[in-house]
Amino acid sequence: xxxxxxxxxxxxxxxxxxxxxxxxxxxxxxxxxxxxxxxxxxxxxxxxxxxxxxxxxxxxxxxxxxxxxxxxxxxxxxxxxxxxxxxxxxxxxxxxxxxxxxxxxxxxxxxxxxxxxxxxxxxxxxxxxxxxxxxxxxxxxxxxxxxxxxxxxxxxxxxxxxxxxxxxxxxxxxxxxxxxxxxxxxxxxxxxxxxxxxxxxxxxxxxxxxxxxxxxxxxxxxxxxxxxxxxxxxxx
Amino acid sequence: xxxxxxxxxxxxxxxxxxxxxxxxxxxxxxxxxxxxxxxxxxxxxxxxxxxxxxxxxxxxxxxxxxxxxxxxxxxxxxxxxxxxxxxxxxxxxxxxxxxxxxxxxxxxxxxxxxxxxxxxxxxxxxxxxxxxxxxxxxxxxxxxxxxxxxxxxxxxxxxxxxxxxxxxxxxxxxxxxxxxxxxxxxxxxxxxxxxxxxxxxxxxxxxxxxxxxxxxxxxxxxxxxxxxx
Numbered sequence: 237x238x239x240x241x242x243x244x245x246x247x248x249x250x251x252x253x254x255x256x257x258x259x260x261x262x263x264x265x266x267x268x269x270x271x272x273x274x275x276x277x278x279x280x281x282x283x284x285x286x287x288x289x290x291x292x293x294x295x296x297x298x299x300x301x302x303x304x305x306x307x308x309x310x311x312x313x314x315x316x317x318x319x320x321x322x323x324x325x326x327x328x329x330x331x332x333x334x335x336x337x338x339x340x341x342x343x344x345x346x347x348x349x350x351x352x353x354x355x356x357x358x359x360x361x362x363x364x365x366x367x368x369x370x371x372x373x374x375x376x377x378x379x380x381x382x383x384x385x386x387x388x389x390x391x392x393x394x395x396x397x398x399x400x401x402x403x404x405x406x407x408x409x410x411x412x413x414x415x416x417x418x419x420x421x422x423x424x425x426x427x428x429x430x431x432x433x434x435x436x437x438x439x440x441x442x443x444x445x446x447x448x449x450x451x452x453x454x455x456x457x458x459x460x461x462x463x464x465x466x467x468x469x470x471x472x
Numbered sequence: 473x474x475x476x477x478x479x480x481x482x483x484x485x486x487x488x489x490x491x492x493x494x495x496x497x498x499x500x501x502x503x504x505x506x507x508x509x510x511x512x513x514x515x516x517x518x519x520x521x522x523x524x525x526x527x528x529x530x531x532x533x534x535x536x537x538x539x540x541x542x543x544x545x546x547x548x549x550x551x552x553x554x555x556x557x558x559x560x561x562x563x564x565x566x567x568x569x570x571x572x573x574x575x576x577x578x579x580x581x582x583x584x585x586x587x588x589x590x591x592x593x594x595x596x597x598x599x600x601x602x603x604x605x606x607x608x609x610x611x612x613x614x615x616x617x618x619x620x621x622x623x624x625x626x627x628x629x630x631x632x633x634x635x636x637x638x639x640x641x642x643x644x645x646x647x648x649x650x651x652x653x654x655x656x657x658x659x660x661x662x663x664x665x666x667x668x669x670x671x672x673x674x675x676x677x678x679x680x681x682x683x684x685x686x687x688x689x690x691x692x693x694x695x696x697x698x699x700x701x
Contacts, residue, residue, distance in 0.1 A: 261549030261651060266562030274543040281625040282632075282646040284693070290625060291695060293647075294546075302700040316540040320570075320622075327571040327622060336536065341529045343536075354569050359536035367528055373699050379528065387694035394647040394687060394696060395549075398680040405677070406587070411594035414668065414675035421681030427700050434694035439627040449620050450642055453612050461624035461643055465547040465570060469540035 261395055263298050273297060273312035274468035277430050278395050281464050284436045289383070291436045292319045292333065294466045298393055298430035306390050306429045307373060311337040314471040317433055318357060321347065322463040325446035328353050334360055335388065335433045341367045342388035342433065347441050357469050385436040390429050399424035542567055547621040549633075549651040555580040555617060573619045580614040584659065591668070591675050602662035606641070613658070647696070648689040653679045 263277040264270040277298035284291045294317055300306045316336050320329035333346040336359060348363030368379040371389025379386045398421040404410035415421060448458035506515035508527035516524035523530040544566050546552075556562040561579055568576075584601050592599030601610045608616065624642050625631055631644025634654045645651065660668045660677035670676030688697055 262544070262546040262553060265544070265546075265553045266556075266566050267559040268563040269544045269566060272543070276544045276546045278549065279546045279623065280645050280647055281623045282644045283630070290627060290631075291693070293694065293696065300699075306699050322570075322622065327620065328569075338534045338536075339529065343534070355542045355567065357540045357542075358538070359540070361536050369529065373701070376698070378693060385693045387696075390699040391694070391696035392687070392698065392700050394684075394689075396650075396682055396684050396687070397652050398682050402680065406590070408590050408594065411591055412675050414591070414670060414677045415680045417670070417676070418681045418683070423682040423685055426685055429699040432694065432696055434696065436693050442627065445627050448624055448626075448642070449616075449622075450624070452620075453608060453616055455606055455608075455642070458624075458642060459626040459629035461626040463547075463570075463620070463622035464625050465545060465622045467542050467546075468544040469542045472539045472541050 261397075263395075269468075273315050274470055276466060276468050277393070279466045280394075288440070289436050289438050290442065290462075291434065292464070292466070293432060293434045294319070294335075295391070295393065295395075295430035295432045296468065299425060299428035300390070300430060302427060302429060309390060309429075309431055311342065311370065311388065311431060313337050316357060316359065316469045316471070318467045318469060319435065320465050320467060321442055323443040323446060325449065325463070327463055331442065332357070332360065333435055333437070335435070337370065337388075341369050342386070343367045344384075344386055344435065347437065355469075356472075383438040383441075385434075387432065387434040389432065391432040393425045393428045393430045395425050396423045397425060398422055545570075547623055548617070549645065550655055551617055551621050554655070555583045555614070557583045557586075570620075570622055573621065576618040577611070577615050580618045581610050584610060584614060587659065591677070594675075601659075602667060604658045605661055605663065605665040606658065608658075646689070648684055648687075650683065656680065 261278050264275060269275045275297060277295040280293040282291050297309055300309050316334055319333040321331040322328060323330045329350060331347040332350045333344060335342055335344050344366045345360040346363045348360045350360060351358050366381050366384065366386055368386040368388055369377040371377045373390060398415065401410060401416055401421060405414055442462060445460035445462050448461045449463065450458040508521045511520065513520045517527055518524055519530040522528055552562050552565045556565050557579060565576060588599040588601055603609045604613060623645050626643040629643055630638060630640045631646060632640050633645045633649040633651050634641040657665050657678045668674045668677040
């Protein structure tokens with residue numbers, strides 16, 4: 237009885253704190269964007285097969301069930317996906333690579349210094365423009381120009397996570413055990429898809445990387461690194 | 473009438489030139505060899521060297537005007553979802569700029585401690601966050617998360633969120649990086665990284681127990697697998 241009461245109390249406290257519909261890593265992360273075409277699911281930045289290039293991947297509108305849901309998912313012509321690169325260490329974007337859909341293609345602008353930084357953007361029509369036909373499940377398309385590679389279309393979600401158990405962990409329902417062991421735990425995203433936008437770009441186009449931000453909080457020895465993030469902006 | 477004659481002559485010459493250019497198999501058949509950089513609209517191109525089955529789409533006439541306002545933003549995985557605590561804070565985070573996030577630090581720290589309280593209460597003990605394996609105490613850790621929420625990506629080094637084999641950390645995020653376990657270790661692993669690892673009567677809070685399964689991370693650009701059918 238006492239134990240039950242404690243757990244009930246925990247659950248109430250936990251729910252008060254964590255009224256979370258957590259579909260990580262950024263999938264459906266906030267009420268205002270959940271389920272909309274600006275909802276970012278994930279962001280990756282890593283060295284390409286060619287070590288002189290960096291890959292930026294944003295996934296949006298996830299998670300998508302296989303089949304009809306995935307086939308019917310489309311990019312929104314009113315949504316500008318923007319890869320931001322800070323190469324001076326002030327966490328303000330010095331360069332952007334923008335992606336926006338028109339017709340059956342995704343158009344890419346940049347990398348270029350944006351006409352303005354911050355919450356509002358215009359499409360950098362003054363910058364280098366490239367495009368790729370948007371892929372479907374049956375029609376895989378990439379394009380290349382000037383050392384850069386481009387892709388847009390549905391892909392398998394690379395993100396793996398026991399999302400259902402996490403909700404129980406944060407709600408207190410999983411206390412005191414926590415997560416399941418391997419074998420019992422289940423990857424919620426294993427059979428799901430996302431819409432992906434990928435750009436591979438020569439590092440020479442990104443400028444010189446600043447000192448790693450880790451040094452500012454006492455983590456020494458990390459190599460120079462750009463600070464990068466992705467934003468989704470809707471036409472006003 | 474005179475102008476019409478001139479146009480006819482010019483068209484005739486131009487047409488002849490075109491056929492001369494294309495009729496290079498010497499048997500009278502016209503070989504169409506339009507290319508996407510010949511400066512002509514030919515083949516099934518929809519404009520000069522654009523559109524159709526072979527060339528990049530035509531961008532002429534497309535409207536890219538207007539102002540676009542931020543609705544979502546992401547640097548490191550899970551930050552807003554895990555640390556903002558409620559919908560209002562999440563919405564505010566998504567409409568903030570990376571360089572102006574000091575106000576989120578105390579919220580993130582409170583959320584981090586609240587997670588510990590859930591398990592402290594369950595175990596009947598007081599539990600607080602413990603300085604993590606990177607040596608970051610709660611205020612510093614949540615400052616990193618709130619105020620510097622970007623992926624750091626190194627152009628001249630291994631890129632990984634954390635590679636336990638090499639010890640390299642915070643130099644990017646690959647598709648294969650187990651960002652959930654890494655995040656859990658930094659949140660709940662304490663100084664050793666194993667504080668709540670499910671052993672010795674502790675809850676399992678440093679791993680969600682899943683790996684990447686049968687995903688293939690060895691593919692060429694765009695490095696992502698075809699969608700699940």
